[in-house]
Amino acid sequence: MGFLKLDVVTGNLLKEDSSDSEVENEAKDNLPPSKKPAWVDDEDETEEIVDMTHRYRKDMMKSDAEKKLTKENLQKRLQEQFQRTMGGVPFWAQKDKKKARKSENDDDSDEDDELLRKTGNFVSASETLPRGILQMKNCLDANNERPSDAKLRTVQFHPSAQVVMTAGLDRSISLFQVDGKTNPKIQSIHLESFPVYKAHFSADGEQVIATGTRSKLFYVYDMMSGNIIPVQQIRGMQEKFIRKFEVSPDGSFLLLTGTSGYLHLLAMKTKELIGSMKINGKAVASAFSPDSSKIYTNSVILVLLGKLFTMCSCSGVVNVYTHDVCLRETNPKPVKAIMNLVTAATSLTFNPTTEILAVASSAADDAVKLVHIPSLTVFSNFPVFRRKLIYLAQSMDFSPRSGFFSIGNNKGKALLYRCVLN
Template sequence: MLRRGIKRSADQSDGSDKARTSRTVPSAVRKSHLKGQPLGAKRERDQEEKELRRKVFGGEEELKEVLTSSTSTKEQKKQKKKSTAALNAEFRKPAWEDPDDNPGMFEKLAGTPKWAKLPTSKDEDVSDDDSDVDELTRRTGTNLVTSSSLPSGLLQIKRCPDANSDSPSTGKLTCVKFHPTAQVLMTGSTDQTIRLFQIDGKNNPKIQNVFLNNFPVMSADFLKNGEEVVMGSKHQSFYYYDMIGGNVVFVPKIKGLGENNMASLRVTPDGKFIVFLGSFGNIHLVSAKTKEWIHTLHMSGTVADITFTPDGSTMFATGDDGKVFVFDLNTRQCVHHFFDDGCVHGTTIALSHDSQYLVCGSNTGVVNTYDKDTCMTSQSPRPLKAIMNLTTSCTTAVFNPCTEILALASNVTEKAVKLVHFPSFSVFSNFPELNDTKMRIPCSMDFSRNSGFLAMGNHKGRALLYRLNHYGSY
């Protein structure tokens, strides 16, 4: 009815009436009526929304305060972070500044420190575990080695990485030899190569390889206080290597010598002679300086091994008839001989560095220990001790420099190695270890100059290295 009335009055009135009608009725009323919704419901809903906004935000004024406070809280947090960073910076500043301070000092120390460098003959650090002992040894010299005697029973020994792990051999290690002055180990192998290693007990880096074509190295030793290495093989000639000049020199067959096998050689302690163990009991003396043949000594039977007094004036030789011959190298005469007690076939002989003990090994594994002075005055001396811990032929016998350990080995069977304590003549019970599977067949052994290391070459080309903790230096 209302809609019809409004329409009828609009049709009947003029333009002014239309304008007046438009001003009289509100637009919200017109819209609500067009949608078919009652006007009161619309107002109630608007009132509810307004009331809900007021309860939640607290009205327009309260909403402005909430937004303003949120913004101020963020600014306060930023200011707090800035102040905290500034406070930390203040604490990191030094309490004072020394004008002598060098800001670049740490950059200069960024290089390799001294303790990380390879040890040399003058810097004998061998391991971190022994740093205190090594420092004491460097201050006292070699006197520390003999200041306290080595106890018997158990040996303080530690396995190190192989001496030749940086350049392993493919053939049998026929010889291992420590340099007389430097911290260097030389190995000779049937793979026709001589190798030199810097011994530090950790990395043992390779210094140099010397390859000799068609010359399997059967024996080798140092000459001229370690400036040369002489090498022998199953040939009529031999080589020597000049370590200073870096030259390998070939020495052809010596005229008039008549020897076809120069495989086994020794160098006298005074460095005067290279001594070759020849055939049919012949012992050839060659000048270490000129490499010329000087003289040939003779003994009955065959010569198996020789050893020298520390001054190089006297030589002891053993052979297959159980006799030991004593030669004066100054007069080049045999001055004495005696029978090794119970020996039928002698295989090795060694004299201690203090010239007190002489040991003679045989093919039965028995090693007789004599007093050297008694051997020089009697043809049938009685041994101080018969060491019977080896069951096969004794092929290696080496004393350590301070005459407290005798290393014995046999190249006939695996792990046939014994270390004997002197002067008790008892064997160290903890060497070799039962679970040591890398030792295999020992072919050569040597002690470092202060007994700090023991090197052992086996038939697989490995140079096993052991640290003797009782001795404080290399």
């Protein structure tokens, strides 16, 4: 397996802060409009007419009469749309707030390294992540070299290397090196007659566990040896099929969600059953505590990270709770009810610093919201207003240092965004 030579597990060749000239030049792209030129060539004054009925410009028409616009008016229309999307002129485009720039004689590589260090680390404290606007940049799709022809059920970043995994109903699991520019494919494996419902890295990043849509077996892909190991039957466990599971943060346990409220705890190393437990009702979602000593389960989607719980309802309301209150009270009150989705949330994930919560619904196009956790408000500029780009979100994940954010959709694409710190 050629990709094993890249030290995927150790990440020696795939650091999060690898060079990314396109990302590093983000600051240059954000320069405000240039000042009025000292002179103008008469030939430049010739008005160029733009066809507004083109599919890329049709949404910018204010009426059917605007089938043609001059290039100058189109530029003004684009500026108006940008400012409306951003909630006004962003601070970096205001002349009175423009910071002094380095001399053109400065070493460009030093500037690039400084910017990359900032975006790689993303944020170190909540004070550095302002509310309202999140600076994000569209990148090449993470799986551009091998897009799927079916739904992407899983998109997940490797816990230590700069690698992203995609898996879905096309019966394949693929690994890509993430640089935001070319995102080269590392490896793809095909699982015969096994549409993947969920795939997940082990805590140490050495294995991938994959379950099917309607199968009682699951696969373990050992990335160190390159072996694909089917786990046919778990002794002591009776389930017709296995789809949902969780990996404990310490890498010791694998929790399988069964039917009729059953949960099955397996040893991660041997894949043998440790014990089963049952709750009253249906177990829809489960989560381990950060120290892997406790298991939380609920009849709705549940995500736990640090001191926060998130749960959602069928109406699309996402409730945020504090961990202590949930353990202390029978009917805890949420610290915030996020009501920006109109259909049921199907995906929830925190970024590693617990400063951003991504919520999405697979029942509506572009139904993705990013929540600023310190203020519990939604970032207003994502997704882009009136731009159908995401389609139906199936899975989401942040990279280990929050520099990248990816969304797997029903079109088989792993959309990739770079999160840029102000």
